Amino acid sequence: MTRFLxxxxxxxxxLVLWQLVSFIAGSHSVSGVVETMAYLFRMMQQESFWLxxxxxxxxIFYAICLSMLFGWALGVVIGLNRNVSDVSExxxxxxxxxxxxxxxxxxxxxxxxxxxxxxxxxxxxxLVPICLITGNxxxxxxxxxxxxxxxxxxxxxxxxxxxVLPAILPELISSLRIGLSLSILGVLIGEMFASKRGLxxxxxxxxxxxxxxxxxxxxxxxxxxxxxxxxxxxEIESAIRHRTARI
Amino acid sequence: xxxxxxxxxxxxxxxxxxxxxASLSGVTRVFGASGSGMAVHALGPIDLSLYKGExxxxxxxxxCGKSTLLDVLAGLSKPTTGTAEFEGRAIDGVPxxxxxxxxxxxSFPWLTVENNVAFGLRRAGFEAAEVERRVNYALGFMGLRDxxxxxxxxxxxGMRQRVCIARTLVLQPRLILLDEPFGALxxxxxxxxxxxxxxxxxxxxxxxxxxxxxxxxxxxxxxRIGVMSARxxxxxxxxxxxxxxxxDSRIVSDLRFASITARxxxxxxxxxxxxxxxxxxxxx
Ligand SMILES: Nc1ncnc2c1ncn2[C@@H]1O[C@H](COP(=O)(O)OP(=O)(O)OP(=O)(O)O)[C@@H](O)[C@H]1O
Ligand SMILES: [Mg+2]
Numbered sequence: 001m002t003r004f005l006x007x008x009x010x011x012x013x014x015l016v017l018w019q020l021v022s023f024i025a026g027s028h029s030v031s032g033v034v035e036t037m038a039y040l041f042r043m044m045q046q047e048s049f050w051l052x053x054x055x056x057x058x059x060i061f062y063a064i065c066l067s068m069l070f071g072w073a074l075g076v077v078i079g080l081n082r083n084v085s086d087v088s089e090x091x092x093x094x095x096x097x098x099x100x101x102x103x104x105x106x107x108x109x110x111x112x113x114x115x116x117x118x119x120x121x122x123x124x125x126x127l128v129p130i131c132l133i134t135g136n137x138x139x140x141x142x143x144x145x146x147x148x149x150x151x152x153x154x155x156x157x158x159x160x161x162x163x164v165l166p167a168i169l170p171e172l173i174s175s176l177r178i179g180l181s182l183s184i185l186g187v188l189i190g191e192m193f194a195s196k197r198g199l200x201x202x203x204x205x206x207x208x209x210x211x212x213x214x215x216x217x218x219x220x221x222x223x224x225x226x227x228x229x230x231x232x233x234x235e236i237e238s239a240i241r242h243r244t245a246r247i
Numbered sequence: 248x249x250x251x252x253x254x255x256x257x258x259x260x261x262x263x264x265x266x267x268x269a270s271l272s273g274v275t276r277v278f279g280a281s282g283s284g285m286a287v288h289a290l291g292p293i294d295l296s297l298y299k300g301e302x303x304x305x306x307x308x309x310x311c312g313k314s315t316l317l318d319v320l321a322g323l324s325k326p327t328t329g330t331a332e333f334e335g336r337a338i339d340g341v342p343x344x345x346x347x348x349x350x351x352x353x354s355f356p357w358l359t360v361e362n363n364v365a366f367g368l369r370r371a372g373f374e375a376a377e378v379e380r381r382v383n384y385a386l387g388f389m390g391l392r393d394x395x396x397x398x399x400x401x402x403x404x405g406m407r408q409r410v411c412i413a414r415t416l417v418l419q420p421r422l423i424l425l426d427e428p429f430g431a432l433x434x435x436x437x438x439x440x441x442x443x444x445x446x447x448x449x450x451x452x453x454x455x456x457x458x459x460x461x462x463x464x465x466x467x468x469x470x471r472i473g474v475m476s477a478r479x480x481x482x483x484x485x486x487x488x489x490x491x492x493x494x495d496s497r498i499v500s501d502l503r504f505a506s507i508t509a510r511x512x513x514x515x516x517x518x519x520x521x522x523x524x525x526x527x528x529x530x531x
Binding site: 142144145147148152166167240 | 349418
């Protein structure tokens, strides 16, 4: 149980800090804990809120699926081929260091307002890290595993599914975890810029109306979701890593 | 040549032996010959015949090309020049009937001990009952029965190596190539494992090719010992031990044991010194 102590401590500390900031800044600019929670509770009983959640959720789902699909595929190509990785990795890293918001007008031009633009923005954030982590995992694969498989005269597909895949599984889950949180970020920013629905839009809308409590409530909801998913994936990852780790 | 070395028979002519299991002729291996950078002549030329059912050990200074030689025999790397054959056919890719235990730990960390050992059998499509039978036997043989549900990460280096040996054995290879399999073990365990290896060799009638750093191990286990020169490694001497097939670790007290070891050391001392000198040269 001691392993739950740090997250719980951090959560409590965050709440205290939040309440403190609220006192200092005044509850009209930063709503207090109780006020926000009460608001969140009421908000969660409205159907329109869940429509926004569904809207964002759908976009995030598509974004992470596409990021995984292309990220893993590209990562495999990069990981297997030294020449490809020498050329493509600097390009990917450079692209990734661009402030991607500046590309948003371009994305809007390409996809128009709506789901596909949000998804594209999510993929822009999630794809590159997944790809780089996967490529790295394959490059770090211990050659002796492949040699062992060769000596057993395994077929190509057998090597892939019974040796390579299990060997890099912890990294794949790790890439999924990181890619997911970045995809969520990408989709929400997308919604803030150009959308009429979704949680990102709801937050920006509330800002326009000067409804600080609503912004805080949405923020809390998103944080709790993101942290839970992250925690879950981290648990899976460490369960696998626990037996995979080398001493 | 000293009196001592004359006391031991030089490898006799091939006709005195069983049929050939594997043979190398004029095998060399040069790394980076085609690409840019400096080419490394790692091995050879090597001429070597392994006879069916014999226990052949290779000793040689560090970096002389022992693992490279094993790779060629296993079909994992192609010789730069020369030919390699297993059971009369040219080695092209890993031949059927060859098993390898590598120098580094090759146990799969994502599988339990028993699943590691069963891995090759399952992939080869053996029936569950047969897999179970062979795995049980190998686990018992290697002293791993109590650890069958454990993951490699929970085992010591020596035990992981035993997992790898068991994983290779269950496939019943006709030629077993072992690269320093006991490197991670303490001296006493090494002796016991050596006995196990002898027992195994007698039971299976397999041909064994063992690379080792330990002169004692080579002297006690082998029918023949190939002594290799410094890189590029060639076999500078083949020593015939003449041990009976039912030997065990107690032969270390045999007088011949000492003379075999001394003979190996006589050759190796010079080669090892060459390695040291060339390394010193590089450092300056
Ligand atoms: N892939 C490679 N590319 C270039 N050089 C290599 C490669 N593999 C091995 N070598 C070189 O070939 C030589 C022989 O290597 P090898 O691993 O066969 O030696 P070894 O006798 O097994 O050494 P050890 O006793 O340390 O295990 C070494 O000098 C090594 O640096
Ligand atoms: Mg070696």
